[in-house]
Each structure stands twice: as structure tokens, then as C-alpha cells.
Amino acid sequence: MRPRAVLIGAPGSGKSTVGRxxxxxxxxxxxxxxxxxxxxxxxxxxxxFIEDGEARFRELEAGAVRRALAEHDGVLSLGGGAILSEETQRLLAGHTVVYLEVGLTQAVSRVGLASARPLLVLNPRSQLKKLMDARRPIYEALAVLTVKTDERDAEQVADEIMKGLGA
Incomplete structure (x- = not known):
């Protein structure tokens, strides 16, 4: 059993909306x-993040990814930072990984500056830019399909993914 598609990307890229x-x-x-x-x-x-720390969250996240890759045969959306785990990177090899690429301006507009996202608490725009710059090479390396999401709605992004999947 393996997912039909695994969506990765920065916060605000549309993984949940497009995934559904x-x-x-x-x-x-x-x-x-x-x-x-x-x-x-x-x-x-x-x-x-607040009560247990980022390390505990990443541990829980790695377990969630491992289980989902083994159990789920539909569309799977990973948290933006899940790809930081070397184990997750190894597990994603051979999967249909779709990178939803989003620019900083669009990501900020979608996430909002008053976000409850824990890694974006202080100076959200600057934090989001650093996070996106650091993760982009990993997203690109893991992806078998990259879809730009800027200035596009979820329908258009899903259409492109469907074509890329040959569905």
C-alpha cells in the first residue's frame, strides 16, 4: 500500500486545500x-511546540509520516518541516512526491502574519523566508513533480497535478 501522491511544500503552499x-x-x-x-x-x-518543544513535535511527526506512508493509499499531505527528517527523506524515495511551490508573498498572504504557526511567531515574514530558503533544496530534491501555486486557485493546481499523475 502506498499513497497515490504525497504533497510537500512550505506553509501556505496549499497542501491541505489542494490535497483534499x-x-x-x-x-x-x-x-x-x-x-x-x-x-x-x-x-x-x-x-x-509550546509545551513539549520542537524536538518532541518532530519526533511525533516522523512517526506520523512513517505510519501514513505504510498505511495510506490516498493523497497524503506532510507538514512543511516533515522533510527535514533524514528518515522521512529516505522513506519518500520511490513515492510520487509533489512539491507545491509557493513564493514568499503568496505564502505570507495565505498564512497571514498573525498566524498560530509556531515557527512563525516572531517576525513571521522574515521567519517564513528563512524557513522557505532552507527547505527549498530538500523539497526540490524529493519531488517527482513540482507545481507552482502562485496566482492560482486550488482547482488549477489540482488540474496540473492530475495531468502530472496521468490521471
């Missing part, structure tokens, strides 16, 4: 590893 739409079009289930982490921890991702 793509899953619907493909007639498969949708799964988000951030939601899996929240279920296991019994609290929101932001609370895990």
Missing part, C-alpha cells in the same frame, strides 16, 4: 500528518 480536492478527484482518501500528530498527542501542533 485532489483526493476527491481521484476517489481516494485524504490524510494530513499534522492532524495525525494532533490526534496522537491529544493537542494542537502549536501547543505541542
Amino acid at each position: 480536492l485532489l483526493a476527491e478527484r481521484l476517489g481516494v482518501g485524504f490524510r494530513d500528518t499534522d492532524a495525525d500528530v494532533e490526534t496522537v498527542a491529544g493537542k494542537a501542533v502549536s501547543d505541542i
